[in-house]
Amino acid sequence: MTSTETVLITGCSDGGIGSALAIIFQKRGFHVFATARNPSKMKSLDGLSNVTLLALDVVKSDDIKAAVEAVTKHTGGTLNYLVSNAGRNHFMPILDEDLDRVRDLFEINFYGPIALTQAFAPLLIKAKGMAVYITSISGYVHVPYMGTYAASKRSLEIVAETLRLELAPLGVDVLEVVTGAVKTLGQTYFGDLKLPAGSLYKSIEDTFVSRAQGNDQVPRMDTMEYGTAVVDSIMNRTTGRFWYGNNAEMVKMSTTATSVPQSAMDAGFAMGTGLDALAK
Structure with missing residues (x-):
C-alpha cells in the first residue's frame, strides 16, 4: 500500500500522448500505472521509478x-x-x-x-479522485474523411459531460481534454492506406492518403509541451473542457464563442482535401 498519489493512464506506447503524460506525472512524484495493449512498446517508461x-x-x-486488481493490490x-x-x-x-471497422x-x-x-469507479470514489478523457477538436468540426473518428471522440465527450454531473455527488471530478494538433505517431498508422475498389473518391486517392x-501543412505541438499543460490542468482539478494543442483555441472560438457562417466553415475544412478537384 502507498500514500503517494496514483494515476492510471491508458495508451502509453512510446511516442504518444500517454507516454508523455506518464513521464510528467512520474517526475512530479506520482506512482504511475502506465498501460498499453503491448507493454513491450513502452520502452521509454520501462525501469523508471514509481x-x-x-x-x-x-x-x-x-x-x-x-x-x-493490480492497482488495488x-x-x-x-x-x-x-x-x-x-x-x-x-x-x-x-x-x-x-x-465492422x-x-x-x-x-x-x-x-x-x-x-x-x-x-x-469504486477506487476513484474512495480516493475522491478524478476521471480524465482525452478527446479531440475533430468532434467540433467536420473534416472530410474523419467523420466516424470525430463521432467516436465527440460521443465520448458527451458521456464525460454527463458523468461530471453524475459523479459530483460521489466526490469525483471529470475533465475532458479537447486536444488539438499534437506530434505523435498517429499518422504512421496509415502507411498502407488505400481507398476500396470502386470508391467514388478514387481519383483523389493520392491526396486522401x-x-x-x-x-x-498543420503545425503540431510538441508532445511534452502538451502533456505539461494537461498535467497542470489535472493537478489543479480543472473540470469540464480544457482545450489544448495547436488550433484548439481557434476551434473553440469558432464553434463555441462566435457564429461563423456554415459556408465559411465548409470551405475552410474542405480546402486541400481534393474535394474541390473531385467537383470539377
Missing part, C-alpha cells in the same frame, strides 16, 4: 479486471486519477466505410473508456 507497466486492452474485460483500493487516453485514429470517406473504432474510442470508468499521413 512506474508500473500493465498490459491493458480497453476492449477486453479480462484486461480491465486484471488492471483493477498496490494501493489498497484507491486511485487518484484515471486518464482514458487510448484510442484509434481513423481516416475514410463515409461512403467507403466498412461498418467502424464498430471496432467505437469499441476502442467510446465503449472502452466507459467500461474502464465503471471498473475503476497524403492527408491521412499528416501532410496537411
Whole structure:
C-alpha cells in the first residue's frame, strides 16, 4: 500500500500522448500505472521509478479486471486519477466505410473508456479522485474523411459531460481534454492506406492518403509541451473542457464563442482535401 498519489493512464506506447503524460506525472512524484495493449512498446517508461507497466486492452474485460486488481493490490483500493487516453485514429470517406471497422473504432474510442470508468469507479470514489478523457477538436468540426473518428471522440465527450454531473455527488471530478494538433505517431498508422475498389473518391486517392499521413501543412505541438499543460490542468482539478494543442483555441472560438457562417466553415475544412478537384 502507498500514500503517494496514483494515476492510471491508458495508451502509453512510446511516442504518444500517454507516454508523455506518464513521464510528467512520474517526475512530479506520482506512482504511475502506465498501460498499453503491448507493454513491450513502452520502452521509454520501462525501469523508471514509481512506474508500473500493465498490459491493458480497453476492449477486453479480462484486461480491465486484471488492471483493477493490480492497482488495488498496490494501493489498497484507491486511485487518484484515471486518464482514458487510448484510442484509434481513423481516416475514410463515409461512403467507403466498412461498418465492422467502424464498430471496432467505437469499441476502442467510446465503449472502452466507459467500461474502464465503471471498473475503476469504486477506487476513484474512495480516493475522491478524478476521471480524465482525452478527446479531440475533430468532434467540433467536420473534416472530410474523419467523420466516424470525430463521432467516436465527440460521443465520448458527451458521456464525460454527463458523468461530471453524475459523479459530483460521489466526490469525483471529470475533465475532458479537447486536444488539438499534437506530434505523435498517429499518422504512421496509415502507411498502407488505400481507398476500396470502386470508391467514388478514387481519383483523389493520392491526396486522401497524403492527408491521412499528416501532410496537411498543420503545425503540431510538441508532445511534452502538451502533456505539461494537461498535467497542470489535472493537478489543479480543472473540470469540464480544457482545450489544448495547436488550433484548439481557434476551434473553440469558432464553434463555441462566435457564429461563423456554415459556408465559411465548409470551405475552410474542405480546402486541400481534393474535394474541390473531385467537383470539377
